[in-house]
Amino acid sequence: MPDQSPYFFIKEFSNEELMKILVAKIKELKESKADVESLNMKLQDNMAKLEELQQEIIQQRDNLKEEVRHKDEELLKAERLSAIGQLSARIAHDLRNPLNVISNTSKILRVKLEKHLDEKSSEQWARLDRAISRLSHQLEDVLDYVRMPKLKREKYSLSLICHDVIERIQMPSNISFHPPLKDATVFCDPEKMEIVFVNLIVNAIQAIGKNDGDISIEIFDDREDDSFVLINVTDSGPGVPQEIQDKIFEPLFTTKQVGTGLGLSSCKSIIMQHGGTISVQSSGKGATFTIRIPKNSDWDSMEARTNSVLASFS
Ligand SMILES: Nc1ncnc2c1ncn2[C@@H]1O[C@H](COP(=O)(O)OP(=O)(O)O)[C@@H](O)[C@H]1O
Ligand SMILES: [Mg+2]
Structure with a gap:
């Protein structure tokens, strides 16, 4: 055993x-x-x-x-x-x-x-x-x-202005930002145009609030008149109610508790100074602000004239 x-x-x-x-x-x-x-x-x-x-x-x-x-x-x-x-x-x-x-x-x-x-x-x-x-x-x-002081115009890239503005603004993490895929060069005051983009983007961020959302910027030639450029700033917020759409560009009009109601009115006067227009489209959800601004063919023709005068000297 x-x-x-x-x-x-x-x-x-x-x-x-x-x-x-x-x-x-x-x-x-x-x-x-x-x-x-x-x-x-x-x-x-x-x-x-x-x-x-x-x-x-x-x-x-x-x-x-x-x-x-x-x-x-x-x-x-x-x-x-x-x-x-x-x-x-x-x-x-x-x-x-x-x-x-x-x-x-x-x-x-x-x-x-x-x-x-x-x-x-x-x-x-x-x-x-x-x-x-x-x-x-x-x-x-x-x-x-x-x-309004006079515009200090120069030939400037719109997408560069957008880029600079986005660098300055803190885009909240709940918002996806889609920058313009195309560019256009216009004869504008870049500092003034920056004010326009800042106001539109800040309004879009405020409209979206804490929910997830999108903001996109598109730049394209106006198909009806290619001497003009169209800029769309679109957000997926709640949109602008029909009944206030014609008031929002007036100075001091605001629906916000801490708003001043001066942002869109500044945008309008700057765009008008550039010989352009600004409008809003919003039916139901989301809002698109459209800027129509001349590329300034005057400048191009002036440049062409200057070049031809210079060529005649040589
Ligand atoms: N992207 C947007 N979506 C919805 N409403 C908007 C938007 N942008 C502007 N608004 C409306 O237009 C009003 C005026 O805007 P604004 O002139 O920038 O002044 P503020 O931002 O100080 O209210 C806002 O109070 C708001 O009601
Ligand atoms: Mg505002």
């Missing part, structure tokens, strides 16, 4: 052999302990690096937050200033006509009544005239200040 004792195997080894196995096992254990220790060190090292990285990311996030807050403040200030500008322009414009009436009537009356006036009344009348002329100069100054 074989031995069924649980010590059956142990009994097979001599003390010396057992000692050897034990020593070998201890050595193995020591080695793996060293391995574990070195792994532990590496892990601690990596943890420290990770913590450093985390701190860096937190710092960067805080910096970005601060930058966004600062930019928001700047934008709000600029929009407020622009609102004040527009209001002053309106008031100055409205005051100019009645002031002209006062000024002209005063002149006519003075001619008629001059010989009947005593010295004191004549002096008082002269004071009135000086006040009128001071007021009209002040009004002209205000109007000069808020009037």
